[in-house]
Amino acid sequence: MSAYQLPSSVVLQEEGPREGFQSEPHIAIEDKLSLIHALAETGLEVINCASFVDVRRVPQMADAEEIAARIQRRPGVRYLGMWLNIKGFDRAMTSGLDLVPNVFASVSDTFARNNNGRSALEVVAAQGAMIERYHEAGMALRAAHLFTAFGCPYEGKASPAHAARMLDALLDVCAQRGAMPEVVYLCDTVGAADPLSVKTTLDLVRNKWPELELGLHLHDTRGMGLSNVLAGLQCGVRRFDTSVAGLGGCPFAGNKSAAGNVCTEDVALMCEEMGISTGLDLDRLAEVARMAEIMVGHPLPGKFMKAGPIRKPATTSV
């Protein structure tokens, strides 16, 4: 039996206002701002606020610039935007949001063709121009995202070896521009991972690129979200993308692609109970989660916001 090798602290990056609201048809901008402001009071240090993507394809994000302009910033909190191409980056830069220059690849070729209109290798090649644009803007590459790192509905579970090959191709493009990301996020874009595939892929990537920090972007599509977080923690991962209340997924909509990120406060609870510091106020997070549920008008999958805390042990019971 092996001892757990858990990190002493983790950083949860909040994705609810960005990826979460992206799958909700009609959220008023005032609600979006209220959620962002409330989240900033919970101890979260990084909140992803808007996607600068094609508004014809994602009309929910047409208000990205207005959100960015109206955020009342709390000191110490970074308010991020997300983009997938140069046009989106230029919009994000103008918006005044905090920027994490990044590149991405898709492990699944079919997923890349369906979502980006290009093959997986063409997507990788296009990242060279992104890096050049970052350099023109005087910014250094910071992160890389490996989408469908554990599988997709079209091609099934990904082999860790193939995921590593696609990351290798992406890092080659970076190296050719004299850039290397500090952090690589393995993204379980559709919720195809299981704890063993998380561990196997993390081990492979870490052995190949020990200098890279690794993060996990996980979805709870098939109920294994927190188990996959646990598998990541056991491999020493300290960065996780999460969404308050599990926003982004309505487990009762029957919409497979809309299953949310792992739930911020549920992940935080698991970490804190295992002695891993999150810096988060769980009771406040639960309040924000209930607020999010009211905003979307349907049940959200988070559990802690419904179950509440287990009381701390009385000293006499030990």
Add this chain to the structure above:
Amino acid sequence: MSAYQLPSSVVLQEEGPREGFQSEPHIAIEDKLSLIHALAETGLEVINCASFVDVRRVPQMADAEEIAARIQRRPGVRYLGMWLNIKGFDRAMTSGLDLVPNVFASVSDTFARNNNGRSALEVVAAQGAMIERYHEAGMALRAAHLFTAFGCPYEGKASPAHAARMLDALLDVCAQRGAMPEVVYLCDTVGAADPLSVKTTLDLVRNKWPELELGLHLHDTRGMGLSNVLAGLQCGVRRFDTSVAGLGGCPFAGNKSAAGNVCTEDVALMCEEMGISTGLDLDRLAEVARMAEIMVGHPLPGKFMKAGPIRKPATTSV
């Protein structure tokens, strides 16, 4: 980094018709029987079908004898009943259901007083008469259940040392009657466990009683159900109590005590994807889970029944 030490196979004991339906106010006996019969077609070897408890306190189980009488048995499947005292055991014995003679203790004294009307130590002492009754009936003790093994809402998280002490007291009562259980189930009765407390408690119990097989009875009250299963698997646990669709818990009822067991098909999916054999037909289980949701008339927490499978990898994608 340590390698996973996962078992090659597990046995899931189905608790939906028993513990699951116990928290539903009005399920017709025909529906209960339909569910039991459908579950028996999924590969499940053990199905807990009814509780022989005080019908004034649990009116949902007033039909226990009729259920037992009307089950159409499938060869190879064991159909269990549950009891908490001698009167219940006598009813179960008469009912014709399969019997697993067992004893129990509560780690939480307050929980014992609230649920059994006696202190935790009085509950333990009362098990002596249970064992004597089993012997009178010509049956050997098989299992022991440690309720609130990881905590309760009254006393908070349990210390592993205190859990081990209560188990020690229970095993003393058994030893005094010349009986020892083969299996000890650590029961997270209200969903207070986290993966680290599961591991710590399992390690302590196993080190103290290496001859005992260990099982886990887990509830998903706070979202850590499957993570706790994973922690158990990593400690080599092969026996888990589960309920189809997560029956027994409506995450939207706001009823803390009603959160269901970990979901049979979600646990099975996680096991199978990690190469752990369950002997279960996942597609059939998902069908039964959807049937259970219709029977109770509200959403149930199971995820696989909504998300469906991730396709097997095409050989060309490796």
